[in-house]
Amino acid sequence: MSDTRANKRFRSQEWFDNPNNPGMTALYLERYQNSTFTRAELQAGLPIIGIANSGSDLAPCNKIHIFLMDRIKAGIRAAGGIPIEFPVHPIQETGKRPTAALDRNLAYLGLVELIHGYPIDGVVLTTGCDKTTPAMLMGAATVDLPAIALNGGPMLDGWYKGKRAGSGTIVWESRRLLSEGKIDYDEFIDRVCSSAPSLGHCNTMGTASTMNAMAEALGMTLPGNAAIPAPFRERMEMAFLTGKRIVEMVYEDLRPSQILTRKAFENAIRVNTAIGGSTNAPPHLQAIARHAGVDLHVKDWQTVGYDLPLLVNMQPAGEYLGESFFRAGGVPAVMGELMAAGHLHTDALTVSGKPVADSVGDARSLDHDVIKTVAAPMREKAGFIVLSGNLFDSALMKTSVISEDFRRRFLSRKGQEGIHEARAVVFEGPEDYHDRINDPALGIDENCILFIRGVGCVGYPGSAEVVNMQPPDALIRNGINHLPTVGDGRQSGTSESPSILNASPESVVGGGLALLQTGDPVRLDLNTARMDALVDDAEWDARRKAWTAPELKHQTPWQEIYRANVGQLADGGCLELATAYQRVAKDLPRD
Numbered sequence: 006m007s008d009t010r011a012n013k014r015f016r017s018q019e020w021f022d023n024p025n026n027p028g029m030t031a032l033y034l035e036r037y038q039n040s041t042f043t044r045a046e047l048q049a050g051l052p053i054i055g056i057a058n059s060g061s062d063l064a065p066c067n068k069i070h071i072f073l074m075d076r077i078k079a080g081i082r083a084a085g086g087i088p089i090e091f092p093v094h095p096i097q098e099t100g101k102r103p104t105a106a107l108d109r110n111l112a113y114l115g116l117v118e119l120i121h122g123y124p125i126d127g128v129v130l131t132t133g134c135d136k137t138t139p140a141m142l143m144g145a146a147t148v149d150l151p152a153i154a155l156n157g158g159p160m161l162d163g164w165y166k167g168k169r170a171g172s173g174t175i176v177w178e179s180r181r182l183l184s185e186g187k188i189d190y191d192e193f194i195d196r197v198c199s200s201a202p203s204l205g206h207c208n209t210m211g212t213a214s215t216m217n218a219m220a221e222a223l224g225m226t227l228p229g230n231a232a233i234p235a236p237f238r239e240r241m242e243m244a245f246l247t248g249k250r251i252v253e254m255v256y257e258d259l260r261p262s263q264i265l266t267r268k269a270f271e272n273a274i275r276v277n278t279a280i281g282g283s284t285n286a287p288p289h290l291q292a293i294a295r296h297a298g299v300d301l302h303v304k305d306w307q308t309v310g311y312d313l314p315l316l317v318n319m320q321p322a323g324e325y326l327g328e329s330f331f332r333a334g335g336v337p338a339v340m341g342e343l344m345a346a347g348h349l350h351t352d353a354l355t356v357s358g359k360p361v362a363d364s365v366g367d368a369r370s371l372d373h374d375v376i377k378t379v380a381a382p383m384r385e386k387a388g389f390i391v392l393s394g395n396l397f398d399s400a401l402m403k404t405s406v407i408s409e410d411f412r413r414r415f416l417s418r419k420g421q422e423g424i425h426e427a428r429a430v431v432f433e434g435p436e437d438y439h440d441r442i443n444d445p446a447l448g449i450d451e452n453c454i455l456f457i458r459g460v461g462c463v464g465y466p467g468s469a470e471v472v473n474m475q476p477p478d479a480l481i482r483n484g485i486n487h488l489p490t491v492g493d494g495r496q497s498g499t500s501e502s503p504s505i506l507n508a509s510p511e512s513v514v515g516g517g518l519a520l521l522q523t524g525d526p527v528r529l530d531l532n533t534a535r536m537d538a539l540v541d542d543a544e545w546d547a548r549r550k551a552w553t554a555p556e557l558k559h560q561t562p563w564q565e566i567y568r569a570n571v572g573q574l575a576d577g578g579c580l581e582l583a584t585a586y587q588r589v590a591k592d593l594p595r596d
């Protein structure tokens with residue numbers, strides 16, 4: 006045992022070996038002995054490592070973690086730690102109504118209580134499906150005990166009739182084919198189900214793969230972790246190494262507060278551009294930053310990330326899926342390419358105990374079809390544009406998915422490059438959209454922009470992934486697959502739709518979107534990053550005076566608690582009061 010290991014007293018010994026409080030010590034010991042442990046090991050002065058298990062039958066995207074537990078525990082034991090596994094609140098992106106986004110902050114709260122209030126010295130966070138990753142990183146940031154993330158990995162690539170079928174992305178494509186009458190209900194289901202051939206999370210660069218790449222770019226995972234497909238042997242090896250490493254981190258007292266710095270977030274924003282990452286990354290990173298006490302603003306996504314190139318040729322921005330991304334080198338290769346071009350903070354510390362420069366090392370793309378170089382990218386200037394105007398203070402547009410067709414139709418009019426003026430059509434939530442989108446009375450044509458409101462954090466509640474609204478069937482049959490869409494909700498990270506989303510403040514709290522009416526002219530100007538309703542000031546003021554907040558109907562107690570405490574997407578959609586709690590592990594004893 007090295008010197009750093011001698012004479013180290015862990016917080017778990019407050020529970021299990023405290024001669025000043027024999028009554029409580031005995032109570033803690035007797036109950037943990039009746040299940041898993043012996044007195045001798047609990048009093049051996051070894052660190053106790055929590056494993057936050059996010060896998061269950063309710064959380065299929067993360068179910069692989071149930072099978073990885075053995076390897077994580079073996080790694081912890083091999084390094085001289087004691088593993089203690091516990092469940093976290095499951096979050097399944099596509100299965101939870103009204104939306105999984107509602108549960109991110111609930112899982113966060115639960116995790117904070119678990120790792121703060123139980124005999125744990127360090128924690129392995131098992132991430133995967135979209136919100137499980139930010140929820141756990143947020144919790145680890147608040148508590149600030151040594152923490153390391155391990156994701157379950159993407160599914161194997163899906164295939165349908167000889168073509169790659171990517172999670173989520175196949176849904177948007179099939180939805181259009183169904184509207185055009187080219188496929189029927191059964192083929193629709195077959196196409197979509199073909200995208201999920203194995204255990205694992207979404208195999209596209211949707212929110213799951215994005216957020217796990219963000220965890221790696223932030224320095225919160227071992228290098229190479231994010232992209233390993235779930236069923237690969239390398240995934241089991243990574244689980245073992247992660248278990249080993251967290252024990253060393255506890256001895257080194259290496260905490261999230263040393264890793265989650267402003268530099269780490271800037272690295273993550275840049276990696277997000279290079280991978281063509283999800284529009285859900287900004288609110289999630291914003292939330293992690295706020296719980297870590299790091300100053301990050303939604304505008305940083307443009308100033309730090311816009312100018313960078315898209316390097317990864319993966320759906321929805323490109324063509325390939327997770328297996329190819331892994332074989333081309335995964336996140337270390339992307340970071341290596343960015344680093345070689347001087348785009349990363351190489352001194353940001355990672356869970357490996359080394360700075361980015363060392364943890365990435367000389368990793369580079371192994372397949373230039375899949376991961377491009379900065380010198381020859383998929384696309385230049387591929388980050389998010391952060392728009393503002395009289396409809397919202399901020400809203401995001403993901404430029405890496407703007408197709409040539411969309412650019413030509415809407416953004417490339419002669420003398421008006423990047424400017425689009427159109428007539429607003431406004432929907433009050435997804436039910437209203439589904440009811441009326443094909444109503445000829447709305448007169449929707451190529452000169453319309455579709456708006457949806459009432460779908461933000463407070464409004465929905467939780468913020469719904471509904472902004473990527475499909476045009477009316479009649480337009481699709483005429484070859485118009487996308488109209489510009491705008492909303493105070495989100496959209497799936499698997500969507501290739503160039504929507505303007507996450508508009509904050511949302512309509513139900515009085516954001517400008519609330520005042521918009523169908524028929525209003527609206528102007529989008531990408532050159533000045535503005536979007537405005539072209540309604541004269543007197544009329545706009547009169548509408549504001551006449552506006553009253555809608556009455557919100559809660560379905561569960563949590564929905565009411567959430568709505569009373571949640572902030573806006575631009576600020577991460579956090580429970581605002583929770584952001585005041587920082588590094589809570591430092592003063593524990595309460596008995």
Ligand code: FES
Nearest residue numbers: 066134206207213
């Ligand atoms: Fe869970 Fe995509 S739905 S990972």
Ligand code: MG
Nearest residue numbers: 098470497498
């Ligand atoms: Mg989603």
